[in-house]
Structures are given as C-alpha cells and as structure tokens.
Amino acid sequence: MNPGEKLEKLRGLMKERNLQAYVIPSGDDHMSENPPLAFKRREFITGFTGSAGTALVTASKALLWTDGRYFVQADKELDKEHWTLMKDSMPNVPTLTEWCTKNIPRDGAIGMDPKLVSFRNWDKYETDFKQDGIQVKAVPENLVDIVWGSQRPSLGKNPIIILGQEYAGRKWEEKLEDVRQHLEEKDACAVILTALDDVAWLFNLRGTDTPFEPVFLAYALVSRRSCMLFLDLSRLTPELKEHLKGVDVRSYGDLENGIQDVFQSDCICSEPSRIWINGEASQAVASMVPEKYRLVKSPSPVAVLKARSMTFECLGSRMLNxxxxxxxxxxxxxxxxxxxxxxxxxxxxxxxxxxxxxxxxxxxxxxxxxxxxxxxxxxxxxxxxxxxxxxxxxxxxxxxxxxxxxxxxxxxxxxxxxxxxxxxxxxxxxxxxxxxxxxxxxxxxxxxxxxxxxxxxxxxxxxxxxxxxxxxxxxxxxxxxxxxxxxxxxxxxxxxxxxxxxxxxxxxxxxxxxxxxxxxxxxxxxxxxxxxxxxxxxxxxxxxxxxxxxxxxxxxxxxxxxxxxxxxxxxxxxxxxxxxxxxxxxxxxxxxxxxxxxxxxxxxxxxxxxxxxxxxxxxxxxxxxxxxxxxxxxxxxxxxxxxxxxxxxxxxxxx
The missing domain is CATH 3.90.230.10 (Creatinase/methionine aminopeptidase superfamily)
Incomplete structure (x- = not known):
C-alpha cells in the first residue's frame, strides 16, 4: 500500500467509529523505545523511521510531531503529498493538543489505543481537551493494525534465555526481596511492572522479542506475599519452569485477572491496600486498578534497583565486583x-x-x-x-x-x-x-x-x-x-x-x-x-x-x-x-x-x-x-x- 491508500483505509475506519481524529504513538504496550516490528505502527502509517514521534490523522489532515533530532530525517522520509511535519518545540508550531483544540469541533472525538498511551498522558489529554468540549475516546482495537492486515509482521517465539548468576550478579529471589523492601518503604501492597527491561532484570532472564534489546514480552506483579509473571506460556521450557520455581506464571493476557487476585488476597484486607503503578504504565493497565487504590510513583522500584545494580549486586561480594x-x-x-x-x-x-x-x-x-x-x-x-x-x-x-x-x-x-x-x-x-x-x-x-x-x-x-x-x-x-x-x-x-x-x-x-x-x-x-x-x-x-x-x-x-x-x-x-x-x-x-x-x-x-x-x-x-x-x-x-x-x-x- 502507498501512503495515500493507508490513510484512506484508516479514515474509513475512523468514520465508522465516529472519530474526528486518531492518535498514533511510537511505542508499544510497554512504552518501549524500540518496540518489536509488529508494534511499529507509527512507522508503518507515516513512513518515518525515527524512534520518536506522534502522528495525528483527521478526515483531511495527516500530521507528524517529532523533535529536533529528527527534523531533517522526517522531512526526507515523509510523503509531503499526504503528511505534514510539525517541528516540536519550534516557534509558532502548535503542540498536538493546541492543534486539536483549534481544528477539532466541539463534541468531536479523538480516538486513542489505551494500550499505547501512558495513563499520565491520557489524563492530561482528557483534562486539556475537556475544556474545549472534545472527547478522548478509547479504541481498544488498534485501527492501524486493521489497515496493516496480513502484511503486519508476526511476533516471534524465540526461547527466553536464563542469564547465569555470573552475569546477573545475584539470584532473582534476592532482587525480589529488595523490591518488597521498596513496597514497605512506599506503603504499597504490590507493584505492577510493565517495562520489559524491568521484568527481564528482575528475573535474570533475557529474550529477543525486540530488534536490539535482549527482552521478551511480559508483565510482572509483585506483592508482599506473591509474585506473578505474565508471558506467552508456549515459551515455557522445563529449564525455565525450574528457574522460576515459586513464581505464579500466567498467560500474557491474564494481567487484569492477576491484579484482581492479588488485590483480593493481598491488598483489600490489609493496610496499606494500594498498588504501585509507574507513571509510564499504559492507560489500559492503569484502568485495571481502581483509582483510589493506585499509588502512582515514578520510577518503578526495579528501575531504581537496576540503575544501582552495580553497587548493590557487586560491592562487597566475593565475586570481586x-x-x-x-x-x-x-x-x-x-x-x-x-x-x-x-x-x-x-x-x-x-x-x-x-x-x-x-x-x-x-x-x-x-x-x-x-x-x-x-x-x-x-x-x-x-x-x-x-x-x-x-x-x-x-x-x-x-x-x-x-x-x-x-x-x-x-x-x-x-x-x-x-x-x-x-x-x-x-x-x-x-x-x-x-x-x-x-x-x-x-x-x-x-x-x-x-x-x-x-x-x-x-x-x-x-x-x-x-x-x-x-x-x-x-x-x-x-x-x-x-x-x-x-x-x-x-x-x-x-x-x-x-x-x-x-x-x-x-x-x-x-x-x-x-x-x-x-x-x-x-x-x-x-x-x-x-x-x-x-x-x-x-x-x-x-x-x-x-x-x-x-x-x-x-x-x-x-x-x-x-x-x-x-x-x-x-x-x-x-x-x-x-x-x-x-x-x-x-x-x-x-x-x-x-x-x-x-x-x-x-x-x-x-x-x-x-x-x-x-x-x-x-x-x-x-x-x-x-x-x-x-x-x-x-x-x-x-x-x-x-x-x-x-x-x-x-x-x-x-x-
């Protein structure tokens, strides 16, 4: 499909859903900087291959916002007959929100996939657009995926790698106790881990699901008493099961049920009863936790531990750092x-x-x-x-x-x-x-x-x-x-x-x-x-x-x-x-x-x-x-x- 055909199909889907605009971010369900090929939706629809940018499509306009690192590249790669480059943070260039408030009619609807927008950004969009009578509408079925159809790359199922302790530094069980210590310090009963590198680091596992980062598609849910890992169960090998002994391993799509189980067993009858969510978690994940039970803190405890892992994992150990x-x-x-x-x-x-x-x-x-x-x-x-x-x-x-x-x-x-x-x-x-x-x-x-x-x-x-x-x-x-x-x-x-x-x-x-x-x-x-x-x-x-x-x-x-x-x-x-x-x-x-x-x-x-x-x-x-x-x-x-x-x-x- 050429750029015009892609936009024509997308606009048809928007019209069916009564959307005046549709937002296409760069990331995936985990807000990854370099998502798997199957999740590079913004790249597919725009033709722009840079790692940062947000696309907006209306019935008559198609716009791409990106920052100064990519101005020249985007200018070369975009089909100017169909796409307009919006140079983010430059003088007289409106933000996506500013452009929408001036060009989307009152009572109009802007569609977004809640899996691809962080809940902090989602809340900001809702607040900003509400002032102008514009609705932010969750569209769980990704419209770009429908346009992409059978041409969309499939998700790989390569083996998940167990990282030896000589490279990981410590056992994952020891790291888990550090996470639980953070839960106590922050008065949280559990934490949802959505970043792929956080999950990989915590469990001493690596994968090949993204082009360059050794990670795999997964979520984790750690409470003071339990630990759950959500991934493609077909990738579980006997060795992996043995490595994860003591972890409740569930299907990748079972996160919401897992949250409810932890909430009922570990949180609702305890004090504190809040579940820690990183600000970069998607709106889809955040909506799985009632707002009054959310503890929103960034960065995640694992992100902090990971950044300091050289100190925690090595200093004083017999492994000679x-x-x-x-x-x-x-x-x-x-x-x-x-x-x-x-x-x-x-x-x-x-x-x-x-x-x-x-x-x-x-x-x-x-x-x-x-x-x-x-x-x-x-x-x-x-x-x-x-x-x-x-x-x-x-x-x-x-x-x-x-x-x-x-x-x-x-x-x-x-x-x-x-x-x-x-x-x-x-x-x-x-x-x-x-x-x-x-x-x-x-x-x-x-x-x-x-x-x-x-x-x-x-x-x-x-x-x-x-x-x-x-x-x-x-x-x-x-x-x-x-x-x-x-x-x-x-x-x-x-x-x-x-x-x-x-x-x-x-x-x-x-x-x-x-x-x-x-x-x-x-x-x-x-x-x-x-x-x-x-x-x-x-x-x-x-x-x-x-x-x-x-x-x-x-x-x-x-x-x-x-x-x-x-x-x-x-x-x-x-x-x-x-x-x-x-x-x-x-x-x-x-x-x-x-x-x-x-x-x-x-x-x-x-x-x-x-x-x-x-x-x-x-x-x-x-x-x-x-x-x-x-x-x-x-x-x-x-x-x-x-x-x-x-x-x-x-x-x-x-x-």
Whole structure:
C-alpha cells in the first residue's frame, strides 16, 4: 500500500467509529523505545523511521510531531503529498493538543489505543481537551493494525534465555526481596511492572522479542506475599519452569485477572491496600486498578534497583565486583573489534583502491564483532554517516545505495554491542583527509564539552533530569564548570558550544544497562525531558552507575560531529585534608571513561584546548593504549598495535 491508500483505509475506519481524529504513538504496550516490528505502527502509517514521534490523522489532515533530532530525517522520509511535519518545540508550531483544540469541533472525538498511551498522558489529554468540549475516546482495537492486515509482521517465539548468576550478579529471589523492601518503604501492597527491561532484570532472564534489546514480552506483579509473571506460556521450557520455581506464571493476557487476585488476597484486607503503578504504565493497565487504590510513583522500584545494580549486586561480594569488571571488560573487548574496523576504514579510504559505502562499514564492524567472545549482537542499529548525512543525529544507512564514503569528508559512526557481561555504546567522528578550519573548530568545541563533562566533580545523588535550564544554573555553569548546580550537569557539556552561539538538540547523557537496554533510566542528562511521563522523580546518580557523555554539533547539509563515551561514576577522593573544618561529609563523584577508543586528533585544533583538557585527552589515550594493546595481543592482533600507538600519541599545542 502507498501512503495515500493507508490513510484512506484508516479514515474509513475512523468514520465508522465516529472519530474526528486518531492518535498514533511510537511505542508499544510497554512504552518501549524500540518496540518489536509488529508494534511499529507509527512507522508503518507515516513512513518515518525515527524512534520518536506522534502522528495525528483527521478526515483531511495527516500530521507528524517529532523533535529536533529528527527534523531533517522526517522531512526526507515523509510523503509531503499526504503528511505534514510539525517541528516540536519550534516557534509558532502548535503542540498536538493546541492543534486539536483549534481544528477539532466541539463534541468531536479523538480516538486513542489505551494500550499505547501512558495513563499520565491520557489524563492530561482528557483534562486539556475537556475544556474545549472534545472527547478522548478509547479504541481498544488498534485501527492501524486493521489497515496493516496480513502484511503486519508476526511476533516471534524465540526461547527466553536464563542469564547465569555470573552475569546477573545475584539470584532473582534476592532482587525480589529488595523490591518488597521498596513496597514497605512506599506503603504499597504490590507493584505492577510493565517495562520489559524491568521484568527481564528482575528475573535474570533475557529474550529477543525486540530488534536490539535482549527482552521478551511480559508483565510482572509483585506483592508482599506473591509474585506473578505474565508471558506467552508456549515459551515455557522445563529449564525455565525450574528457574522460576515459586513464581505464579500466567498467560500474557491474564494481567487484569492477576491484579484482581492479588488485590483480593493481598491488598483489600490489609493496610496499606494500594498498588504501585509507574507513571509510564499504559492507560489500559492503569484502568485495571481502581483509582483510589493506585499509588502512582515514578520510577518503578526495579528501575531504581537496576540503575544501582552495580553497587548493590557487586560491592562487597566475593565475586570481586564481577558486574563492574564485566562491564569494563565488555568495553575493552568492543575496542578490539572497533579498532580493527576503523583501521580498515582509514586504510581503504586513503588508498582509494576500493569504494566503501556507509553500509559497508556497518557490515565490517559486525564481521569483526562476531569474532569477539560473549558477543550477542548489536545494541542498536549502527549509525554510519558520511558527509552531510553526519548532520542527521539518528541517520541509518539503507542496505542498498547508501552514500559512498570519502577521505575528504567527515565519517560519523555511532555503534554498540550486547555482550553477556555488558552493553556498549560509542560514537566517533573521523576525517582522513584535510578537514577545513570550520570542521576542526566545530569538532574541537564538541571535544571541549565532552572533556569538561568528563572532568566534572559533583555531589552524589545529584538529580540530572529537568526540562529547562534556569538562568541561575546557566550563570553558575559559565562561572565554574566544576560545580554543577543541582541537576544541571547538561550545561557543562554545552558551554563551549554556547559560547560560540552553537548548540545541539539531543541529550548529553543517558543510563545504559548491562546486557539490557542501551538507553536506560531512571535518569537522563539533557536540556529537555525525553517524555512527558518522566516529569517525576529521577533516581539521582550514585557511585558505579554507567552513563553516556555525548555532546555533538550538526550543520545541516554539510557535516556533523558527536563524541560519545560510556563513563562510570566513582567516588572522588580529592577532599581537602588541610582544612578539616571545611569537610561536610557529603560524597562527591567523578566520571571515569569506560569506552576505550581513540579520538581522532586530525580534527582537533590543539591551541583551543586548555592545559587541563589537553592533559585529560593525553591521559585518556595513554589508558587506551595500555588496556587495548594488551587485549589486541591476547586476541592475536599484534599487527594492530602500531596503528593504536599512532592514534593515541600525545597531542601537543602547536606554536
């Protein structure tokens, strides 16, 4: 079907149900960032492949809202004869709600699938539209699925994997007790877990139901006395049944009955009687619990435990912090594969004897990765972008006909792996010819922000997620980049670009799982909140959490730069001992790079770097050479060591 035919069928279904508009979100029943192919409804109906966006269809209009990361991509992918791009947060661009209140008649109805809209957003829609006499109408049967018909991909039934304790850190029964401790602290009788990575982490299980995250479709319901897991029962193996001994395993569609059973047996006759629901749970799930018995708190207890799992699961254990060591080793292992790929890229482009396309680099990276121990697959679709395509922060090359790479233009590669002992995510930008002054300046500003963020000393438990930067915070950051104010770490990475009148639209940092989601909450470093559901508590940053440091800059139609490392938070030992009276006892943290890949020195203007920035870069490269050269030897790639030595040679200011 072409775009027009899809819309025609959808509008016919809307007319049958007396709907004046229909909303199509990006996520699935679990609000996943990267849903299974069968749930990519917004992508199917719009043709836009970006991971974020909301579509709205009326009898005469079809509109897509997306944020600044995807403006250029959406403009390319949307069929402009049928679709209009709405640039979210830009001046004079109405929000979806504002547009509807002006264009949907009073007494009109806007249809939504309650399984795909968080109940926080649902309540907000109802409140906003009620003022204008517009009804939000639940449409349980998804209309896009009907349009999709037999062409819709089927849901896979691959085996669910039991993750060994050597990788999981602790038994799931021990994690369950931690969840119950949170229930007691929050005066809840039970909690509904809807996020797929929460369920997978809690039970030490993994799957392949989504393209890149090792998760499986399931819900969980944990009370103080019972534990239920809801999944496709046909996937239960004898080994899985044994692993889940003590868990009441039920059919995926039996969640509502399970809630009623727990409510009757564990909650209604007890005090407290409330069931904890994360704010990102769908309206369909929330409606299963009477409103007066809901305890709405974000993030979920598992999201908090998962983010702090390196601390809880490893510190003090006889496993010698195996989880931490595994995550660090995964990144060194990743460096072996990527160094080989980037050496191949440089030599092939500079020799000029072979044509390399963006998709060829993706294939070569995967070829080398498959040789790495414990490798399970990519953690997301690799971004391999040459020249002007590098200006698209979330560009993905087509399998056929992608851009030919050249030594005379920028090459940006953002890629990551899933290993049994860790998840990786790294971005590097290269230029193997003679970059322009403009390109070098932009790259160096990004590098300065990356280094300044990496050198930050900050209080433990700092809250990093807010939607706007305050003037006070801005002044503090400009005066002293080492002292973040409250939750504004993001401004540190942006300061060098801001001082040049430049900026970037994506976030600066995100959490990362261990053989789980490459983007993990419950915190996020950025100038905007990633979703309307994340307005509640951010868990704060503690020691031994892993997160990204990834500032960038993008010149549309010309080039783009991003430098991304995964960093680990460690306790800072730099307190003054000369003035004990100044000690407050507050814990401070520092970032230590976990990613071990050289940064392209060909794009740097050394004179712009401060001594501290230069020292940091040279120390980082020394650390890379020491760790990765040893790993290359162990892997039998001694021929790589001289290349690595050149790429990590000390950088000096030119006079």
């Amino acid at each position: 195996f989880c931490l060591i595994g995550m660090r080793r995964a990144h060194i292992r990743e460096a072996v594969g990527l160094c080989r790929a980037y050496k191949w890229l440089e030599e092939t482009l500079t020799e000029g004897k072979q044509t390399i396309r963006e998709s060829d680099l993706v294939k070569k990276i995967e070829e080398f990765r498959k040789e790495l121990p414990l490798y399970q697959g990519p953690s997301f679709s690799t971004i391999s972008a040459g020249g002007p395509n590098a200006a698209l922060p979330h560009y993905h090359p087509p399998v056929e006909g992608s851009r030919v790479l050249s030594k005379n233009e920028v090459v940006l590669c953002d890629t990551g792996s899933q290993f049994l002992d860790g998840t990786t995510d790294c971005t590097r930008t290269f230029h193997f010819g003679t970059p322009s002054r403009e390109e070098k300046l932009a790259f160096t500003l990004v590098l300065q922000g990356h280094i300044d963020f990496a050198m930050t000393i900050f209080p433990a438990d700092i809250m990093v997620m807010r939607n706007r930067v305050t003037l006070l915070c801005l002044l503090v950051m400009l005066i002293s980049p080492i002292l973040p104010k409250g939750n504004r770490l993001d401004t540190i990475a942006r300061k060098p670009l801001w001082q040049a009148g430049l900026d970037y639209e994506h976030g600066t940092g995100h959490g990362i799982g261990s053989f789980l989601n490459v983007h993990e909450g419950p915190f996020y470093v950025g100038k905007r909140i990633p979703s309307a559901d994340s307005v509640t508590k951010d868990a704060g940053i503690k020691a031994h959490m892993f997160m990204s440091d990834e500032p960038g800059f993008y010149a549309p139609g010309k080039f783009g730069f991003r430098i991304e490392n995964i960093v680990e938070t460690l306790p800072w030992g730099g307190h003054s001992h000369e003035c004990p009276a100044l000690e407050t006892g507050q814990e401070f943290l520092v970032f230590v790079p976990t990613t071990m890949l050289p940064i392209d020195q060909n794009l740097i203007l050394p004179d712009l770097l401060s001594k501290k920035q230069m020292d940091w870069l040279n120390e980082y490269h020394r650390d890379i050479f020491e760790k990765v050269s040893e790993a290359l030897k162990e892997a039998g790639h001694e021929e790589m060591i001289e290349w690595l030595r050149l790429k990590t040679a000390p950088l000096r200011v030119h006079h």
